[in-house]
Amino acid sequence: MVNPALLLAIPLGFAFTVPLIKYVSRKLMALTPVLVLLFNLIASALLIPQAIKEPIVTNIGGFSVPFCINLVAGPTGTILAALISLVGLLVAVYSFGYVKDGPVAKYYTLYLLILTGATGIVLTGDIFNLFVFFEILCISSYSLVAYLGEKSGVEASIKYLIQGSVGSSFLLLGIGLLYGQFGTLNMADLANQIQATSSAATFVPMILMITGLGVEAAIFPLNAWLPDAHSSAPSSISAILSGIAIGIGLYAVARIVFTVFGATPIFQLLAVIGMVTVLVGELSAFSQDNIKRLLAYSSIGQMGLIAFGLGIATLEGVTGGLFQLISHALSKALLFLAVGYMIYRVGSMKIDKLKGLAKRMPFASLAFAVGAFSLVGLPPFVGFPGKFLIIRAALAKEELFFLVLVAFVLTATVIEGAYFFRIIQVLYFSGEKTKTTREIAPVSALIPMGLLIILIIIVGVYPGLITNFLDSAAFELLNRANYVSVVMGLS
């Protein structure tokens, strides 16, 4: 059995040895993240069955629970860690051929740091440690957005930095208030003590923490930075930011709301915010003429859908939300990789310039079509079961309130379908009927896109492959008494 701490230690250690490996061989340097993330993927996948039986609690430093910093590798944590390393691995393979300009060694250092931060957020059991990993994730994303150092990237990065660091300060203020009130930073210990107090006493720190984490999670009023940052970053980084980073931010919100505070009335607010986010995201995406901005706005919409699923707060709803998180990570990574390759060859992000590209780049266009169909929620792709689970869970609540919200969410899905089909129409059915030479995609682009297409179809046809795991993950998120007793060793 692998110690969960290694999932953090190995990428963190290799992140800073990458610049040294550059002096040995440039090929080896580009290969390092692939090997590191392969290790992480295998290790976290091996941990999943054990974590489902009982969460693995690692107390660092050998102190007992309320005094130590601990890692809690529960079902949610290990599944998300596996997802992070899977997407990270495929994007690292893609970077092999994609990232050639600029300071490449720094790219790989920051790339590994983003993924370390994300893995840390899902595995930690301590709120200050959560803040530290959150900052690792944020600071490396600020720098990677400005990686090429061109006009739009620097501007987007500054916007992202200002909003992100105000958010982080709010998060830290919330943590400080909680520490002043309860004298502990451990999530389980906090949850245990908060159970005994009135909800009014913890309202201010909760709102501060949700606001702080919400900036990264891109929930509605806090997402002004996202379209610029995701569209200006190099496409491989957009895939990580869109697929992983914002989803992990939303996971952190869910962990804080469900496990630490257990605040039931806030769930309905989360569902409403989710619905508004879906509508705003999809409506803004509809009017874009820049393909990467369109995908960025569509990410906002998808985050809203996940927040809506989590806000239903039943076992089915949370399962649906987590399923949608996984489906969004796979589909959006595929879309950004395909679009990145198209932009690389065409040299423009305007949708008009992509006319008839399916003849020139059949594989990238196919990948785009699969990703788009999956996001819209057509069977047999992975987006269909995700949306189906969320809608079914909302209808099972049998409340007028949720019925109205579902109506809005479905409307937004129709809008989403409209703009994705428009692009597919541009790709396949417009442009001159001249004979163009087909371009063979490089192997480093073929492998990750091919694997993502296969995964999207397999999980879409057999959603049961992962829903069993997600059921226990949802149970872990919702059942805080169980979490407390496992982590504190009371059982």
Next chain:
Amino acid sequence: MNFLSSYIYYIGAFGLIFIGLFIILVKHNLIKIIIGLNLLDTGVNLFLISVGYLHQGTAPIFGKGSQVTPASMVDPVPQALVLTAIVIGASILALALSLGIRLYDHYGTLDLTEVRGQKW
């Protein structure tokens, strides 16, 4: 007067936080906004320190024999937290300033209302 002396640190911390937020929201110059971010950060750090502060308290290593009682110790945890938070704040500051230099190279101004390469 008694109220002021017992809560002076909290008043100072939240004063700094609000001044920082005000600067970030109102000013247009990037350097001023970065100063605002730093004030906000400092305010949060001061707040964290004052959570664990004890007037005339001491650290465990300075106690001699029987003088070591838990009630006379300053809580060390917030100090460790602030040490981490200061490091993070300093790195964000450095990154923001270096991005500011790049922004000036591209646009010839630090006024964010004139930087309109993308939709705000």
